[in-house]
Amino acid sequence: MGVRVVAMVVAMVVAMVGLVGADVNEDRVAELVHLQSQSKDGVVRMDDKKFRRFASPDVPRPYALIIFFDAEQLWGQQELRLEEFRREFGLAATAYIRHNQGGSGERKVFFCDVEFREAQGIFRLFDVQTLPHVRHMPPGSGDHQASVDMKANESPRTAEGIAGFVTARTGYECGDIERPPLMSRDRVLVLLGLFLVAAPFVGKKLAAPGSPLRDSRIWMAGALAIYFFSVSGGMHNIIRKMPLFMQDRNDPQKLVFFYHGSGMQLGTEGFVVGFLYTIVGLFLGFITHIAPNVTSKNAQRIIMIFAITISFIAVRKVISLDNWKTGYRIHAFWPSRWM
């Protein structure tokens, strides 16, 4: 009989805790939904306090948490592309909310992010050493030990990859990721309309004999621009999104403008080298055709000497820069012995 009483008491306590828990849970879910609707992209910003409330293991959670670990001081590092990843995370969150509106997955998964400066405790709790880091905390009363992190080589760092991770872990779909297009459809239509209307007038202007299209100087400027862009590695900088300069790894105060190592380059480096190239070529043309028209002989001589010195220095600089960057030492092959 005592056993039965104890069991009934325990059941009552559990039921009461359950009721209380249910209340607490309803509050938590409601607050999470509220925070979610307030945020820009459906990602709830958590700090230590909020995290302890929403993720506490005392009361079982009915929802899962997908946590994005962020650190604003690392947004400057180009290789990490942390800001981009955070944007993708937001896209996945928005997609999930939209897809599961009114469905079974609603309020079952919440996306949140924690920032290093506000939530150092959480970082220490999960022992997060490297970024980026995304974790999934399953529903229930598991604590941080029960969470699983998203491995970089299993899911790529795109919104689709995050969606795949979420689906694999929770079973709920995120739906299609909608990326905002560069220009809205209306704007495109307006531009197209303007283009069609203006085309005949502009075309007539361009086809006339005195138009800029027939002036060889315009073409020459365009040609030099294409040359400059290409030879200075402009495409490389655009495709790889290289910055203009980097912070020196050893000395954060110094800035590095030239990348040491072949195959990669920084933005400023490209501009400097392109400028040096173009200068020499233009000087050659200049002294061939424009200088002889200068009347004063002394001025001619000065221009000549100036052009020669600058070209010489520029070529020397480019070659020494190339030697430093790639580490190659070009040398001639002199015969060392007869056989």
Place this chain on the structure above:
Amino acid sequence: MASTGKETANGQSAKAMGPGTTPITAPSAAKAASWESYYSSVKNFKLKTKQQELLIRIAVLVLIYILAFACRLFSVLRYESVIHEFDPYFNYRTTLYLTQKGFYEFWNWFDYESWYPLGRIVGGTLYPGLMVTAAILYWVLRFLSLAVHIKDVCVLTAPFFASNTAMVAYFFGTELRDRGTGLVAAILLAICPGYISRSVAGSYDNEAVAIFALLLTFYLFVKAVNTGSLAWSLGAAFGYFYMVSAWGGYIFIINLLPIYVLVLLVTGRYSLRLYIAYSSVYIIGMLLAMQIRFVGYQHVQSGEHMAAMGVFFLMQVFYLVEYVKKQLGDPKLFKAFLRVTVTLAVGVGALALIVGLATGYISPWTGRFYSLLDPTYAKIHIPIIASVSEHQPTAWSSFMFDFHILSILFPAGLYFCFKNLTDGTIFIIIYGLTSLYFAGVMVRLILVATPAVCLISAIAISATLKNLSVLLREKAPVYTSTKITAKQKASAKTGADQPLPFQKEGAFLLLLGALYMLINFGFHCTWVTSEAYSSPSIVLAARQSNGERVIFDDFREAYFWLQHNTPPDAKVMSWWDYGYQITAMGNRTVIVDNNTWNNTHIATVGRAMASNEDDAYDIMRQLDVDYVLVVFGGVTGYSSDDINKYGNWNLVILLEPCCVTPIV
């Protein structure tokens, strides 16, 4: 400007008999006299200027020919006559098949030894130009009773065609400006590292022949535009056919020619010569190109070829308009006609294009070439293209490495071209700029830009050297009174009216500077060729700590082990890099090879390699695999082995087609 041949050193003119010979009247005198006359004519042998120039020119061209061939032989001298890299092994195998079985068997070949169990239609999926060229060379040499092995012919095809390309560059330079430019262009192209990289002895790949065909087509086309002759246009069409049969890069030609024609039309340089040249080349070239099965009907169906067709029709409209203008005397009537024609032409053209695209008859640009227009496309959507190291964007040090001073002289050459605009120079400017732009997008395309850069730099060098030597050769003017005569006014530009003691010295100094620069260029090219571009990746060399060289022939040993120790119908699974080599040297069936035409099959192999042993075994049993070949760098420190690859790209390709981003 050179001294005439008549003024010889001893002041004698070219007479048959010189002084000091006395006529002998003995019976044998006739014979002796003829001997004497012959001897003295040899002693006083003096060429006329034109003959001197011809001799020097021919001697230089012969030397350039030999140099272009010789500087590509580093790897043959260091190792042996072996075929390099991976793709050339497939080309070698097909050439072998062609020489053994004949052309029809080759053209209709279905290869069941690769891509097991799918097989591969070889005849319809390759560009036959290279193989047919090598086979023809082989048959010709055999016909002349020179018992060569097909492998040696294949190895030396590339240097042979590089020499021919240098000759074509000479003719092209002559066409653009003058003979001096031609010579400089030939020598620059002969040693430029950008071209050497893909045409060393042993690099038996399509580009070896294709660059020759490219430059030949361009030269013939420019010649056709300059002369307006149908014969040259026909030659250009056949050159284009050779290019289409040799390399997929013919897309560049079929898009560059329309751009060139458009630029000429826009700048008001329409002429009948242009019309004849372009129409003939387009029609005949297109018909010929359709003979290659791999290309098929792409010239009328693929979006990449539509520009040429559009410009062709535009040319017809232009010609019609010009013709009507000549017939109609009344300008007002003509204006009305012009307006109607233009509207109609634009409308019909746009309608045709839209209908074609909408019904799907005209296919859009394929990924390979679309990634040139939108360079970020391949990285997101086709990782197998983005993973190739040759497809990375170019940093400036790569330009410096491959071009050295040519990239500095390029704007000077552009400037000289603009100062002296002709149809030919406009072409080379457009070719140079478009190819340079694409070379910036992909490292591999530096090869296509090399002839243009060499030609334009040659214009700069030749013009500068000519100006400097004109200054040097000027006779010192006689200092007359201060009366300014017309002659002196005319020569005021060159500054010859005042005795400038520094003029000649300055020119001489500049000439020395130019010489120093070109000598350094020669050093650079030789060093780069020797150290960077002459390694057959199938044989590796390294230096031990005591300085001795160690040669690793592991690849070939492994393949020959396969050939000798496995049954003939064994199937070998390996990563696709080694497929061609295994079939060519090991003579065994492979699952995937470098053709990479079936990404799912490659992904299956990748999955087998990346899974644990149980899963992998199931997959391999499904594929009927008997042997697995894995490359391991290990002790030698070979860095591009399979273990290293599995850190990066293999898993990315495995996860296709769902959205993939490289993890680097």
